[in-house]
Amino acid sequence: MADLENKRIFLVATPSLELNSQLEDVIKNHVSNxxxxxxxxxxxxxxxxxxxxxxxxxxxxxxxxxxxxxxTKKLLLRKDRxxxxxxxxEGEEQAFIDEMVTGxxxxxxxxxxxxxxxxxxxxALNWVSHEDKSIYHLRFLSPEEHLIKEGDKADFVYILKNGELKAYKQDGENEIVLGNIFPGEFVGEMAYINGEARSANVISVTDCELIEIPAESLDAVLFSKPAWSKALLKTLSKRLKNSNEEKAVKVD
Incomplete structure (x- = not known):
């Protein structure tokens, strides 16, 4: 099976040329590569x-x-994920109960x-990418889908590959926007570094693709991927710069 990081392969099967073409366009507009x-x-x-x-x-x-x-039955019998x-x-839901639960x-x-x-x-893409043998895998979000909720345990750290995220805190009915997150930045790293619960909410602004790394594996992954270590340093530097600028504005 081809790696999702390299290429996403879809097969659309309908008796209509027009519907096949429409679905192909929708998929390509929604999923990159x-x-x-x-x-x-x-x-x-x-x-x-x-x-x-x-x-x-x-x-x-x-x-x-x-x-x-x-x-579907024949596809599920294969070793390919x-x-x-x-x-x-209406469907044949009763025949695929276990598979429907997992997605x-x-x-x-x-x-x-x-x-x-x-x-x-x-x-579907999230199911395909979540293999137990993987140290890390891809995570996909649709617009306005929560990635992180304030107060949650920091089980994962993320790198945003494509799309845009928004970080915010909830103050009663008011939403306080902390900033937006763009491709190449880490997400959720502070909770891991501090060993604390999530301090803010993070929601997708657009369709997003992220690398999801179990917190307990982060040190090993960063050691094996210097480019990701550099990305983490850049993210932390940006966070520090933004924090200092906010303090300067308050002083002024």
Missing amino acids: TTVFTAMDGIEALRKSENVPPHVVVVDHQIQKLSAYEL VAVIILSP QVQFLSGTGKVSVFNSHVTR
């Missing part, structure tokens, strides 16, 4: 998935020759709103 293959029936989808194993398969319940249910989104008004299989009633479809894609 993506290749999308399409198929018109279940047999073609199965063949293409064998030639180039996909990370995520989007399949319409109306496909012919091999049903969406049978295609693959997530499936089934476009179905490996999801049912979507039609394509609906683009934001709803994108949220299913985000959950």
Whole structure:
């Protein structure tokens, strides 16, 4: 299976050329560094998935020759880590209870709103990237999705690869914006360094892609990746500079 950091492979299988094209455009607009293959029936989808194993398969319940249910069952038997989104008004939920809990299989009633479809894609990518054997993995967020909540335990530290985040504190009904976070910056590092609970909330402004590192593995990961150590130093330097500027404004 190709690494998600290098390329995201999608397979879209519906009996409609127009729908295949629409879904391909939506996926490419939502997920960076993506290749999308399409198929018109279940047999073609199965063949293409064998030639180039996909990370995520989007399949319409109306496909012919091999049903969406049978295609999904065959995909789940493979060693490749693959997530499936089934476009179905009713679906075969009872056959995939365990997979639905984890997010490996999801049912979507039609394509609906683009934001709803994108949220299913985000959950599928998160499932694909979360392998127990990984020291770190990718995390995907849709817009306005919380990454960190004030008061939570600092189990992970993040590096933002793509997108934009916003840090804020809640004061009653008022939201106090602390600043925005951009690609290349660490997120949640202060709680790890201080050994304290999260001191602020962090929410996605746009679609985001992050590297999620378990806090207990951070030292080892930074030792093995000097570029990430440099990114952490830059982030801490920026935080210190912003803090000093705020103090200077208050003094003035």
